Amino acid sequence: MKKRIVLLPGDGIGKEVMNSAKEVLSAIAEEFNHTFNFETHEIGGAAIDSYGTPLPETTVDACKQADAVLLGAVGGPKWDQNPSHLRPERGLLGIRKALDLYANLRPVKGFKKLLHASPLKEEVISGSDLLIVRELTGGLYFGTPSERRNNGQDVVDTLAYSRKEIERIVDKAFQAAQGRRGRLTSVDKANVLESSKLWREIVEEKKTQYPDVVVEHVLVDAAAMKLITNPTQFDVIVTENMFGDILSDEASVLTGSLGMLPSASLNESGVGLYEPAHGSAPDIAGKGIANPLAMILSAAMMLRYSFNLNDEAKLIEDAVEAILDSGFHTADLKVQNGRQVGTVEMTHLVVDYI
């Protein structure tokens, strides 16, 4: 198989962990006789510094021609005071919109060896394995008008959705539930928001097409509680952009190993952007201690979701599990009596396993 992969390292530890993903993918290519052509482009703060914009056109063009995109992370204190259109996050929002990456998949699953680092009691978190499906290109983060009014005395943002936008993400979530334990929790605020009412109607309409999936509706405030009190009750959670932003970050800390969580953002044609759930961690950037595993597991998600290379994906996931089981860990993972390694050494452990 021959694939064109665009690498967007971005800022902070993004560059370091991207190198790790590339090495691991090269090992996979060699082992399974694939050809992966890599092309690196700028996004976020790095792009602002070199091109004066967080999302240069060359980056967008390259991504549009790619079979898949890997992204490290964007942002850092250097650009925090910039005006809106010159903020690193704009690059991320822009590429999501440009590629129409409407479906953000965030799996959250504990690693046995790491559960002790969870802020939750072991009996609460143990056994949890959920997938948040977040709508990523609509809602409050993209709706217009989004502006000041009356000389800056008033301000307005707009939460807008079309029926089609809701239908496609709901379909995606039903399909994901079919491939998992067959349970779907739709999260909304249907007791208050008109958009949530439409959302709930569409979920109800769609469920007749997926008779093998059991559906429940939970209000967003209740969902924020249940994720903590009883995370094992969830299989797939589907929700709109902003609720998904909050709930997926909330969920990401439950297992105690944010540095291990990958994510995928997909469009209708199967092209995807894959990135770790963690940020650019400017405080540890350049020190060689960043945990590359979330980035490496994101590459595994790419193999599975965009290239349908399930064996290859599984090999990477098995490698990670085995390495953790033998006690290796990076500085962020507080493993007792383990052996702490840096970014490069952890990467080599994965490559060697492959």
Add this chain to the structure above:
Amino acid sequence: MKKRIVLLPGDGIGKEVMNSAKEVLSAIAEEFNHTFNFETHEIGGAAIDSYGTPLPETTVDACKQADAVLLGAVGGPKWDQNPSHLRPERGLLGIRKALDLYANLRPVKGFKKLLHASPLKEEVISGSDLLIVRELTGGLYFGTPSERRNNGQDVVDTLAYSRKEIERIVDKAFQAAQGRRGRLTSVDKANVLESSKLWREIVEEKKTQYPDVVVEHVLVDAAAMKLITNPTQFDVIVTENMFGDILSDEASVLTGSLGMLPSASLNESGVGLYEPAHGSAPDIAGKGIANPLAMILSAAMMLRYSFNLNDEAKLIEDAVEAILDSGFHTADLKVQNGRQVGTVEMTHLVVDYI
């Protein structure tokens, strides 16, 4: 002191716990020589059943003339399929708007005796004591347009704020921080939302007026994480309506005793509506096992915030603490080797202490 208190028991366990609050307040009145005149009115599902509307005008009028309002809880499966304007929650939203209750205060503090019931590890949650100040009458839950468009193919909700609305809640939060540990965390999504940018600007402007308060800004997704990983870092959190809805419910389960958490919703003239953070719990309604302590502690908040009766408030709070310390608890509080009591018995324990 002579005060007129409107009681809105509402639905489910609301009626039972309201009786408890009334008994406790009567004991306080007797002990401290106050006159509390109680008037009971309908709201929510109960009001739909008797008046065909979740918020009858008689209820609004009575609340407008009251010195303070106590609310039990609204909602239940009986009314879940009703059209929007006939849902119990509309009564709650309506009374907040009618009384201009813009400031919702939700303290979250663990009780030593109950911390073992927290989903968090004791070392994570122990010592946490925070106050969420939520804007309650603006933002996405009240903005217009909120409607279907193009034959129901599109839908829109509106997040609107005026500068004045933001200023008054930010002032309230700074003042609350001054009366506590002097730290204020403002939560927004200023990297994406225009409304959040104005919010952050106003917090920055205001902070010069409160030099004794240390301010930090945290993005809402990061705040959802930090509440779990490090809840003790927070003193006062201030945020807009929807973020506050989600974060305050998230925070409410951290200590493991949702049945213990009171809340206050205040307007500019100091009139307030006080209600437990928990809901109407239809599954246990009428069984005599509901925990009345959140409602009783809400009455204590009323004494403090609306009537400035600090000794009286403190006596109630001390009573609750002492009763828990002696091992008494309701069914929801899983105390080991404690003595389980029902709603009425728990209420009498508080009254006897007073």
